[in-house]
Amino acid sequence: METILAGILSLFVAAPPVLQGYVEGDYLHIGPVTAGELTELSVGEGDRVAQGDPLFAQDTTQAEAALSAAGEALAEEEARLADLDKGKRPEEMAALASRLVQARAALDLSSTELARAKSLVARGAAPRERLDQAERDFERDQAFLDEQTQEYDLGLKGARKDLVSAQRAVIAQRRAEILRAEKDLADRRRSAPAGGRVVDIYYRVGEVVPQGAPVLTLLPPDRVKVVFFVPEPNVGALSLGQEVPFSCDGCAAGQTAKITHIGDQVEYTPPVLYSVKFRAKLVVRVEAKPTGGALALHPGQPVDLDPAVLKTASVEGKTQ
Known part of the structure; x- marks a missing residue:
């Protein structure tokens, strides 16, 4: 009688299947x-x-040229800062006045173009993009005129502190451009x-x-991982951080890996692992990091895990 009962129980307590998987890499x-x-x-x-x-x-070539140009621009601005202590000469005031005239002329031109663009767009004779461009040009020329007006007024008033402060800001900007050029060259x-x-x-x-x-x-070796698939009824036997043994063709004996991820969804056995034993099973994806010898593993390489890592569901309770 006991022999018959043991035979019946063996049908329910079959040895856990070999856990199949493969090596993956996070490149x-x-x-x-x-x-x-x-x-x-x-x-x-x-x-x-x-x-x-x-x-x-x-x-x-281009990165080196940009760095050289940035260095020359910085040297120019630093020379201009040193020159501020000498005061504005008549020639400098004449140059400021010339730039101011140019700025006003540019603003007059962009103002005229803005008015023309508004008229054409209103009559449907030009696209909206032309008006948008005209507005941007006007704003640019207005800002340029404001800048030149301020420089000219400061030159007349001799506001040395303001000029020095503004020039230092320009130098800081040039130094930032050098840093960007150096970074681009290094990249x-x-x-x-x-x-x-x-x-x-x-x-x-x-x-x-x-x-x-x-x-x-x-x-990198630390981005190599072992992926295997555990039958859904057995996944509860595994835990994060658990060390599991595995084997593969050509691998040294005693390979182990620590579980780093246990999937939260059940799936059918992936086609790459189809076999007579696995083809109809629901499984859970489990990932583990090799504890040594990761350089010897190759992505796509099949691996087998010892079924002993699974704790067979207790069946004694069913016999009591």
């Missing part, structure tokens, strides 16, 4: 900040790099943000890389 897509021609490529597919190693560089060279393996390279030397497009993908 770093490394690309330029701005578009430009690729002039250097320091790595190849499959290379392993350390953090800070050079990856690629773009053409720096033309990219280094590895983390150590890892170069997986794919999408552009070669001589090709123009669009802004935002990756030149290569990098896979």
Whole structure:
């Protein structure tokens, strides 16, 4: 009788299936900040790099020119600040007056164009865009006239403190432009943000890389993970942080991974894992980080987890 009962129970307490899964990678897509021609490529597919190693560089001609121009503009403004202590000479006042005349002429022209645009748009003879542009030009020329008027008045009044303050603000702006130019030049060279393996390279030397497009993908060891699928009735046996053993072809013995994510939705077994045992099962996706040897794992590589990690549902209660 006991033998028959044990046989019946064995139908309900079948050994947990081998947990199937595969290796996944969260890739770093490394690309330029701005578009430009690729002039250097320091790595190849499959290379392993350390953090800070050079990856690629773009053409720096324009960035170097912009930095040089910013430096010259700063030197000019600093010279102008030093000259303010000498007082306004007649020649300088004449130059201020000339710029003021130019500003007034520009405002008169934009004012006339604004009136013409309003008339044409009102009669339907011109698109609204023309009026919008005329308004912007008028506002620009008005601001320029205000600026030149202020400079001329200050020159007449000899308000040295105001001029010095304004010039220092201009110098601060020029220094900010130098910082931006230096940053743009530095961005033309990219280094590895983390150590890892170069997986794919999408552009070669001589090709123009669009802004935002990756030149290569990098896979750091800490972004390699094991994904496996647990039958829905057994998922309660797992917990975050739990260390689970797994095996794969060519892997060293004793591989383990810590569970970092347990899915909250049930799904059918993914097609890539279809088998006679799994094809009709509802499973839950579980992710785990390898505790060692992640560099030896490759995304897409199949893995098996020991079914012993699952606590078989207690059946003794059913027999009592």
